[in-house]
Amino acid sequence: MRIKRLHIGDFGILQNQTLEDLNSGLVVVGGHNRAGKSTFMQVLRYLGYGIPGSSALPPANVEYMVDADVLDEISGLLYHIRLQGAADPVCTVAGEGTRIPVSELYPVDSFTYRNLYTISLDQLARKPEGVTDKEMEKLQSALLGAGMTDIANIPRLENIFTRNARNIGGETGRLSNKAFKPHVQLIREGSGRKRKANAQVDEYQRRQELLQELKNRAESLGKDLEKAQARRDILETVRNNYEVIQETIDLDGSLKLHEGSRIPGSVKIENREKIVAAYENYSSQKEKLHDLFNSLALSLGSQQRAEKVKDLLFNYRNLLQGFTDRLSGLQEKWSSLQRMQDRLKQDMHELTARIKALNAGWGQEGIDRVRRLKLELLEERKIMDYASRMQDIDNKLEQARLRMDENKNKEQEIENEIEEFEKTAPVYGLKLYFWLSLLFAAAGLVVSFFYPIAGLLFGVLGAAGVVVWAVYKGLGQKEISLRLKELRSRHASVSAACKKLQEQIDELNGERERIQSCLAEVSEKLGLPQTVTPSAVLEYYRAVSDIQKHIVRLDQEDKSVQEQAVQLAEQIEQIDKVLTELESASGISEDNGFVIQKDFMQEETWQNVKIRLKRWYDLMNTAVRLDNISRETDKVKSQILSLMGKEAERDEASLEEQVDEYLTQCKAYSDYQEMKKRLDTNMQSLMRAAASDRVTKAFSLLSSAEGQEKSPMQQLFDIYKDYAVPDSLEREYKTLLGEIDHLEQELEEVRKDIHETELLLKQLSLTEELEQAHEMILKGRSGLYQVSYEYAVQKAAAWLCREIRNEFMTRMKDELLLKADGILRRLTGEDYQRIIPNDSLSDFSFELKDGSRQENSRVLSRGTREQVFLAVRLGRIMEMQPSLPVIIDDSLVNFDWDHLKQAVQVIGDLSRTHQVFIMTCHPHLVEHFVQLERESGPPAQFWRLDQGRFFSSDGSELMEYLS
Template identity: 25%
Template sequence: MKIRQLDIRDFGVFQGEKLENLGEGIVVIGGANRSGKTSLMQIIRNIPYGFSQNSNLPPPKFQYDVRCDLIVDEGNEVNILLKGFSNPEILYKNIIDNKYSNGLYNIDKATYRELFTISLDELNKSSDKEDSNIQSMLLGAGFKHIIKIPVASKELREKANIIGGTRGNPSTKMFKPYTENIKKSLEGRRKSMGLLDTFVQKKNIFSKLQDTIISKEVELLNSNNNIIKLEMLKHNYELNENKKNLEGELNNYLFNPEDIREYNIEKAKALKTQYIKELEQYNNDNLEFQSQTSKDKHTKELLLENKVEISNFYNGTSGIKEMRKNLLIIEKEYCEKTQALMNKIKKANNNWSSFNIVEEINCDEVEQDILTSNIENFRKVESEIVICNKKIGDFKIQRETLEKQIRPYDSIVYAKKYFKFTLFTMILGLILFFIDKLLGCSIILIGGIGTAIYLFINYSNSKLMLNRNLETKASIDNIEIVFNKTNVELKNLEENSIEMNNIMDEYRDILKLDARVTAEGIKDYFKIAAFLKDEICEYNLLKKKLDNEFSAICGYLNSINVLINKFDGFNIKNSKQINVKEIDIDNISNSCNDILLKVEILYKHLMLGEKTEKSFSKLSIVEKEIEEFLARGNLDIDISLAYNSEENQCENIILLLEKYISKGEKYTEYMNHKNELKIINDKLLQAVKGQRIGRLLQDEKRELEQSRDENLLEILDDLYKQYDSASELNYDYEVLSRDNKDLVRQLDDLKNEKQTIKDEIGALNSDEKLLKYEQDIREARSQLRPLAEKYAIYNTAALFLEKIRERFLENTKDKLLKGASDILREITSGEYKDIMPMEDLMQGDFKTVLRDESIMESSKGLSRGTKEQLFLAVRISRIKEIKPSLPVILDDSFVNFDIAHTKNTVKALVKLSKTHQIFVLTCHATLVELINSQCIQAQYFKLDKGKFTKSTGRDLQEYLKTL
């Protein structure tokens, strides 16, 4: 089974990479560390199984996405899709019957990982760790199942030990309770054989005791009946006495026929109490009203007629107080605003003596813009005049400076200087000539040349000075022209300045400002005037608001005053009249307080009147209810109270109620006694009607001439007549109770003796016990048999498994590692000729036989490279045994091999590549060179940061050398 194509779309460093047209032999993929070789090995080892979440895989960019095309042994194609952590999707092409029911590779993931993906970690793990699972994978040949036999055998032995211990002793573990039951039953069966002699004698004694007990029970029953009768009489003795007393009291009551009816005494008492309460409330309220107002009835009527207005005005007092409060606040604000605004005006300009002067100033936006423009023009003219004056001054200075630069030139002066200097040098030369001719001639010559040079320089300077004087005069003429123009411009600006000063004077007159105020000051005053006008406007609004508030409160007070004037005669005698027209802003607070005080007094009187009226209304309702109540009672009295005085009417109502209550209470007392008598009779009947009491009454030989209840009461009455007092009844009861206790004690003794005899008879019943013992023995043996069978089965099965394992290991020990020995011999060039298993095949180690027939007892004595060669040989041997042939991955597994052993290992891989596809992942150029020299059909790919590039053996070798 070979991988033909690998499409890695998203896996760690690989993003959209492909390996196409892969060969069937060795495929070499070379690259530097962290280029993606290990990630590629993880992809190939997980192709048929899918990616698991708990494995240490490089993270995807989005989701794992790998596609693979496989060629199976018959040339058929299989497509595999791996998405995320889900199971791989496998599509079989041109395969009708599914031969891969156990999985595509027919081995589990762990076996494929340990055998076919060989990295340095796997080789070291095999040599360093004793793992029976890994050892079974390496040895193969059924060892995967053989390693499970010790565990299964141990479990079977443990189960057998739970049942019967190590040796199966029946007196231990689960066997013990059944064995003990069998022993007890055998002993009981032996004892029961000799107990058949006294059984008949005990039976006869038991029969006589039973007859005696029956006679005693009849005697006890009669005694109990008499006690029950006396207990009933004793228990109800007090009820019977109460019955006699009530019958005597009922005979003392006498009633007319009209008096016998239903009385509602509670209702009458409640009406009486309510009436008295309402009457007291009315009298108190009426007295309070008259003391506060007047005894005149018209006073209350007038108050109630104006109830709505008084209530409205009273409810509005808080609003009036709030209006007064707001008015005072506005007044205070108005006064403060007036004073503050006047102070601002005076502070701004003493000439502004009133608000009207400020209001007359036109400060609209157009006028303000014109003022700003004029001030800007004025400021511009003034600045230009300053600039012109400065220019004129500068021109004068420049002209004076240029005039000083003109210098006069005199040629005669320069000629005289030349003559004198020449004459001096010639005289000096002649004098020195006589002393030293050469020196004298030199002085004369030098003096002549120096004089000529001096004359030339002076001539040049004089010519330059003339030209400079001409230029200076021309500059002076230009300055003079500009100076004249500037003077003309200055005159025009002065005329404009005079005109702008006149405009500024007009603004000063409008704003009533002093002539000393500058243009900037005019602008500031203009702004101040505009600001003050705005504040004056707000001031006027505040004044208007004050007037409106004052008018509103005056109108409200006028309406209240009209109402108050109606009550001048009786309710506010000591208060003076208030004229609303005389109220002004100064006395509004006091006037308002006086009027509101009168409103509160009126409202207080109104509340008292309403309270009195309400009390009277409640009293009238109660009177009407009383009349209706008495009328329903059909009393033979006159309840018409219309012509009585109010005081007599109240007394009559109370007397009528008291009379009704007195008759009702007497009749109620009579009915209560009658009901008590009925209850006592019912209780006595209840006591008599019991089952036992009925049996007692049957003994009383009476004919039932009346109803059953009356007959029972008469019988009970006759029974009580037999006893003159309760003490006599108690004495008979105590005597009978003592006799009854003696009978009970005798009966208990007889019953105990009977039970003892019965138990002895039961103990002597040997036939039944023998049968029971036999049954217990059979039952214990039947329960013991399955446990014994289980114990035998578990131990036998464990023994069979252990023998099978021993025989298997003995038969296969010499044949296990023959192929691995040949491969190791080839890799080590015959240095190690054979591999032998350990005595314990499950131990993760091997013996090795050297060329000189010496035996290395453990791989721990080998070098690291030799140990890795040993386990590599075992893996290659095991790979050859597994069918179908699966892809093999080698990830730098030979780094600890020397060059000779690496070359031999490559030869072994070339042989393996004839049947298996081998992926060699490496970063070593030497390994690529060896493969290139020994395997012509090998394919080569360069891997760099997750990118594949097809290459040749030589190119890949050179590339790896540069790393």
């Protein structure tokens, strides 16, 4: 197992640090004191087990958080481990999210990993710091294996058992020693008191003699009864197994003459089941072959035609399969073309309706007429210009006419005003003044005839008034002349404007006539009347142009449809051609009551091709199945012959005969084996019956009495022979049962007499003194038994412990620390050869190069002692599986230069199978790992740790940093 990536979010001084692409072998982390190396060791130590709630650990700033990507090199799977707070580690399969127990990656317990795989300077001692006496046993188990720890307990157990035995029976175990003595004294005292109480009277002696006679009689009857019962047990066994014995004798005689015993060894009887199954398969395949051929013949009309067409269909199978695979695609194309043709017809019909709606004079030929029209975009633009220009001209003409009318009106108004001013001219005024003066004078004269004064005043004042009025009017004549001049000038200007507007109107009318002439040509081209407005011409032109575009598009689609129809017809024709060839070659004429048309786009023709193709495809499948089954039949036939051990067969009948003959031989052999098995079963049943405790005891009793030496089985058969028929055996058995009943009754009466006599003797002998004596004897015997039993158990247990320890140590001492021996020899330059655990396994002795021994680790120097315990740990690590990461925290500081070099080489070898993390603050140790890499050793990865921050480095840079 290898750690590929490690992210430390929060752990003491280490905050938000990530180590990517960690080396799978050596990882050297260098840093000064208090840089965080020990904290990093704690992270690695608890990665697979969770962070314990201990005050000895560096505290988290917020909450412990560690993430790691771990590679299992056995399965090749990548796992993700997450530590958060004091919770258990969460381990998931990377990329899947499946959660697994972290113990699958770290199968050893936390104590073993912490004290074996994590190697600090304090742990390279017989009893590392911080390990209690209770934990030393677990440490021994980790260093030597669980079995050796159990062996280490054996001497302690032996001492306990020996001490317990000594406390009971002393050194010798005599009855007069320690715990035995009180019980022996009690027995002796009880026996003495019993002897005194057993002084019997004459009646007691007589009853004793009678009791003895009765016991002798009971013993004699008991022996007779045992013999009778033994005889009964034997006869009952023969009686219960009479048919088995008879069958066994019959089977033994039949087997000697059975034909199964003469079956040659070349017959492969063991293949019987396979041959039966294969022959059933062969028969089934033959039946299928026959049914399929009849089905093909029925479809084709005759067996001769089926035989002829079968090979033909098999040869055409690829073509028919290809046609069938393409049939759905061809059907889709055919249906698509039909839909496209229907849509084209519908579109043409709609265009015809549009043309008729546009121009009722165009009938069915309207599409062709529109198709022939040469409509150009430039012409449309001209019509647009004409319409626009015509509209502009009409607007200008209307404006010009309005202005012309305005000018005419102005001209008329000016002329009228001139005419009014001309009426007030000076000549016309003097005449008026003269006649007015005369009128007033005449009137005054007339009045003066009647009223002279009034007539004179009227004439004078009237003439004076006319004079005054004439003077006033004469003063305005100059202004009138100027006004007339102005009006005549305006009249001339308006007249010129009217002339110019008339010229403009004439010009616009001329241009309008030219545009109307051009539009008339277009209208004539489009079949429109001359009276159509320019905008209507434009709209009509656009409508015709749009229809022409649709016609062009439909013409292109129709051409494409026709081309696809030709291609589809060629493909269908190819199928039809092959089908026709099959029908011609097989002599089958396709006659469905109609003539097949060659227009393959017709529904009737296409459906006929599909029906014929399906029929021939089904026939082809039948032919292929016939061929497959035929091949399978031949294969099964060959398999049958091979299983029977034959090379070939002559004909069908011979195969069946050979199979029948083989099965007959198999049956004979099977019957023979069944009879033999039955014989063996009977013999075993008889042997079990003869070997039962009851029968064995009976035969033993009778044999000792009669002096027979035959086995129980032979005696059973001999007894069977004495009784030719079961009835004679049954009579003998019943007679024996009656004899046993008589003996049991007689024995019961004797025992009853014995019991009565014993009761009488008990009454004579059971005094208070005798009871106390018996009680003392029983109590002493009971206590002595218990103490003796306990003494024997303790002595036996001590002896077993001694023997087990001696035997185990004799076998295992030389094998226990083989790897550690090799590592120690390398570390010490062959000065130390072997590490030998002592009897209690609590320490080691050492064999030196010269053959001498050092009895314990206390006599070693500090450096050598650390080398010993480093060798023991590394040796144990190399033996354990799986390969978990190893952490070494500056535990080599007491090694001199040469021994340090050897230790680095050993660690380099370990890194080939394990990921090894080295924490150090010593540049010379880094130098050794750099030198190891240069000497073709395993490559190392170097990291610089500075105040809790990791930096990727190389060996030279790290040495310089630590110097």
